[in-house]
Amino acid sequence: MHQSATDPRPRVLHLTQPVDGGVARVVTDLVRAQVAEGLDVTVACPDGPLTANLRTLGADVRRWEATRSPGPALVGEVRRLTRVIEQVRPDLVHAHSAKAGLAGRIAVRGRIPTVFQPHAWSFEAVGGVTAALALGWERRGARWSARTVCVSEAERRTGLRAGIAGRWRVIPNGIDTGRFRPAAADTVRARLVPEADPAAPLVVCVGRLCRQKGQDVLLRAWDAVLRRVPEARLVLVGDGPERDALRERAPRSVLFAGAVADAVPWYQAADLVVLPSRWEGMALAPLEAMACGRPVLMTDVDGARESLPPELAPRCLAPTENPAALADAVAALLLDPPLRESLGLQGRRHVLTTHDVRRTSEAVAGLYRDLLDAEPAARVAPTEYREPIHS
Template identity: 35%
Template structure:
């Protein structure tokens, strides 16, 4: 079964992590995979592993940008000749449908999430572009249904865990942190959705010596760096990183203060690394952490975020208990084999049987 993934880019985001994992593991399920994207280090890694990759310019919010992206996907499809196309998110769904006209191949869209106010528009676009829609969490599927999209499928995200390359002490030393200092890491692009402003407000309220690593880059970096000058080195900007497993091994917990998410891979990756999580109650986060593994806080609430961070950062016993619960939950409920089997069955059913 020839599967073409279409996604805007292949950097450090959660959707990109999922695509990289699915493309790498697909061979075990009889897939021949390819990825059409705007590029990034994950695309480079797949190309090095002999997975076909095709360049697609990022579709800007203009008709010309969408048409250029669609033309690039059409060229990729002509070269790869997929049996089915998996588009990741709404923009990729629109571009892929235009590229595949007339309807010669099934198009399935994996919906990773949008801001609350964008659900009606997303549901409307998906109704006209996707043959099937897959939501990455029950909460996201419910929101799509409320917005008017009938019967989206549910396949919740899983984590394709990778072991760290370097040890905890080595990573900490390279980043200038002593072995005993509590460290929280936020693996998120520096964009408005992720609400790093709330995180910095919470960090200012913490009593105790701790360091916050911000791993990611984006349009807000300059503004956030200026705000962080008052923290005297307790907030460190690491930029885009390709060593997420190493950072998790070196940190004590993960924090995510987003306004919206689908089912964030950063949360699952942290739990797979036996690191507890402090995250906002958005998308599928509450469902993931309902069995333990961290603390859920209201969006946009720096006071509650600071209290949750303090409860785990400065209490090794509580942190150890949450870490064990996190690992147990992700191993039981978010196994990549379960995810791959579900997608394989859905794709083959859509195609009318094994190919």
């Protein structure tokens, strides 16, 4: 691996915006592993709770003010990021999600090996002219990515179908299986929702309250669930731009828990964890729920099938944007406790063997070694080169 003349440790610079949700958890897990491995790790991101967590882990955190969406502020964001890069002088840059991928690749322009990890494609999040612009940028920006890391084969195929070229590596998401573990649901639930009937089925949805995560679809399905399981309760864990709109349409049986520092107890308390997303790369919430021994129900978006053991897919997947089908699937699982228990046990075994965060961190470390050991001309993919590389 390449070594600096003044410091034998490879210098890695992570760029991230957003600084919450699944992206922040992935960055945190990678930083923890890389600092432990002895890398010199810096993270450039906006201020927030993430920065304090990363400093606690031993990372150097540089303030990079950036909005979540592209716009007129981009020029200043790229300029500020260029100054950070000049100060840090990294051996490798790892840009997370669309905004950091946009600003980072413009600032670096292939002069330093750059890993881009979309965490779900930006052009899926928008429509019309904005989607066309996002897709056009992803196609052009690929020439400045030494590798594009997708968290699922489905995410990679979505990029290929969209005409994005480059050198690909598929590294599935992983979670901390020591932190996410089973507990007695009744005990945990009594602490979290003391006013609820302990025998009433509890459905939990963990995620940012935004269009991507599809909580509005789940709320549209909920009345039909209640007609079949009148005592059921639903908890939405998280916060976001859709909070007020969701509250307006939610019945009394829906609890808004807000943003929480630790979602583990909510998974442990659930009879069923539902994620009705409109798009994903590979969502973390279902993996976390399965690690806690809880059954999951997901919409059939990118990464969903790859999150599950093949035999669970028929029971654990529902079509997107279909409240009636989602309601049928939720109610059927709530009415079948033995099936839920079986799905939870199978899901935990699968996560332990396939989605442990240590496997993910080791795969990323191997990718870094490949890039830093390569000849300079081999570090950046040619524009039309498409090589699927799987971990």
